Amino acid sequence: MTGSSKVILDILTQVKKAVVGKDEVLGKVLLAILARGHILLEDIPGVGKTTMALAFSKALSLQYNRVQFTPDVMPSDITGFSMLNKETGKMEYQPGAVLCNLFLADELNRATSRTQSALLEAMEEGQVTVDGVSHPVPQPFLVIATQNPAGASGTQLLPDSQMDRFMVRLSIGYPAPADEMDMVRRKQKGNPLEQVEQVVDLDGLRQLREQADRVYVSDEILDYIIRLVNATRTHPMIVQGASPRASLALTAMAKAAALTLGRDYVNPEDVSMVFDDVVTHRLILSPRAQAEGGFHPAAEILRQVSAPTVR
DSSP states (O other), X not given: OOHHHHHHHHHXXXXXXXXXXXXXXXXXXXXXXXXXXXXXXXXXXXXXHHHHHHHHHHHTTOOEEEEEOOTTOOHHHHHEEEEEETTTTEEEEEEOTTOSSEXXXXXXXXXXXXXXXXXXXXXXXXXXXETTEEEXXXXXXXXXXXXXXXXXXXXXXXXXXXXXXXSEEEOOOOOOHHHHHHHHHHHHTSOGGGGOOOOOOHHHHHHHHHHHHTSBOOHHHHHHHHHHHXXXXXXXXXXXXXXXXXXXXXXXXXXXXXXXXXXXXXOHHHHHHHHHHHHGGGOEEOHHHHHHOOOOHHHHXXXXXXXXXXX
């Protein structure tokens, strides 16, 4: 085990003190963090999304802000606003909630489209613009957004442009009965979040991200990634395929996966492991695929596209 993979394991060990029985989801959230991506959690209320975000903020020493999105949340609540200082006679910027390291956008699809779009500049460019002046968000910076399942009361679908900004879409889901029993037992002894300890500081997280950036990707693996993404654009059951941003995200996630496994190079299994989480939320299926159901685009494309043999 390399030094980096041990630190990554230690981070997950701390987060698991607060989130029980969801090891795979926690691992993929950490991959997205190492890959410099934003995370969309699509799930019902009450399964631990906020707890998970708080646990990662403690283990990674991230300044954390949370906004519960409702129709009356304004864009200025997110980005900040300018206010007149009566003593100086000048307009001064008042930072919004997004000026932090980890921003939890809870139930994002309950907000208006205008408020949702206030996040786009911060997610894509690492800054917010208020009254023509740009203000950088702290680095490192990531968004964990949650949305209720489509059709839930008071929700509206996130636009394609915003869905494409999220590196992965994940779901926590209900816990297994044994895990739920363990969770309830732990709660009787106090708040499990209080047991989560810091593993790295902000510089330590930056170093882990830089190590993920340096993981080697051969031309054969890059060709495999491009063929997978291109297959989403030509499949008869898919109306809109994945964008070039998906190719970049898939590459970054695969590099982070290799790092966690103690390798300095990407193999095909790293790519296939994260393909579904990176690509599926970016696709628009044909009416036939939606009507018939049972079509799993990522699984079918992985079967159709041959993986390279890497020596």
